[in-house]
């Protein structure tokens with residue numbers, strides 16, 4: 110019985126190369142559709158209005174603010190110009206109190222502005238800079254916003270653990286600017302970007318062959334450099350640079366080739382942001398209709414739910430729960446913890462997955478500590494590791510297919526004598542989940558083939574998103 114649950118999972122999560130090629134092709138197609146017209150694809154392909162990425166020649170003092178999923182970071186960077194690059198960089202990380210993630214817009218931005226004001230006051234203590242000129246800030250805000258300029262953007266919707274109703278439809282830069290004013294902080298938001306754009310900018314500052322910035326953290330997203338004349342939906346004047354950074358918002362990508370299981374469907378329908386027709390799906394008893402709906406159902410952020418840190422632990426929890434209820438493999442246990450949504454987190458499954466002790470001691474400890482499952486046999490623990498492996502491997506392989514899709518769209522997935530293409534990746538999942546990042550890299554090379562792989566480089570961009578914001582604030586204010 111237990112073996113059957115695992116075998117089913119293995120089968121449903123399978124990602125053979127042919128499936129991944131289909132996913133990559135679908136991603137490239139969706140990219141074209143999204144660039145073609147507004148609403149042309151679930152992958153929104155938003156214009157970032159960043160038409161000049163930093164070159165390394167920027168100079169001066171700039172601030173960055175990065176609001177991601179769990180924490181936000183404030184930082185101050187001094188840029189030396191020419192080859193001096195970053196002369197100094199100070200930063201501070203602040204946890205977002207959970208109640209602010211579903212409170213009001215003014216409370217959230219008020220909190221951020223007050224923490225920013227404290228950081229500025231501490232950093233500038235004893236310096237004369239404070240009252241001289243307005244400070245410039247780059248704001249990394251990693252949620253879908255609709256932009257009309259580089260320094261403004263209305264929030265389309267929240268994702269991840271955020272859900273602040275009254276902020277939707279508002280200009281987040283204006284909200285932050287008002288909150289800073291209330292704090293008496295003289296600071297101007299010079300650029301609004303997201304973490305993927307920031308990662309792209311941060312990596313491009315040092316290496317001009319960087320073509321895309323990608324995040325695998327709490328959520329996932331990608332940004333890349335597109336030719337301005339390849340964006341049919343753009344009605345404005347084309348920039349002198351001839352380029353525009355596109356914020357893909359690829360977390361919402363869907364293709365019928367994605368291997369979606371019953372666990373993913375249940376997770377989607379019970380999440381903060383379920384696919385719009387999910388409730389309908391569960392209220393329809395007729396099997397044939399259910400089957401049909403299954404195929405046209407447009408799950409919300411489904412690619413993100415299959416590939417990012419917020420969800421991998423939760424998927425594993427759902428599998429373990431079914432395993433326990435159906436097979437009794439864990440014995441007579443109290444299911445309270447195992448039934449608690451998001452109780453098993455991705456760092457926990459990562460720890461179990463990387464357990465290389467002979468008797469899987471770490472798995473034993475985690476099961477007991479987190480899920481109150483004690484006295485497991487070695488066989489059972491091996492099964493748990495395999496479940497982690499299936500879920501993480503599917504995530505990494507689908508992630509690689511997404512990257513292959515971008516390269517395909519750029520025409521950089523083939524011939525070797527083309528340019529070197531560097532993809533900068535950031536985010537806690539990529540950084541800390543070694544089996545995930547190794548599998549992602551190996552799969553990308555598997556999909557590209559040996560020859561094409563030679564010109565493609567995956568680079569870990571350490572905190573690109575925070576510093577990237579400050580760098581874009583610099584390139585946007587200086588290179589006019």
Ligand code: ADP
Nearest residue numbers: 177178179326327418455456459536537538541
């Ligand atoms: P954010 O996406 O909120 O900006 P990060 O990029 O730091 O933040 O990513 C945090 C996410 O990374 C967590 O939600 C978690 O899923 C994942 N993560 C953090 N540490 C680990 C770990 N040791 N193993 C696996 N995943 C981890």
Ligand code: MG
Nearest residue numbers: 177304326574
């Ligand atoms: Mg982040």
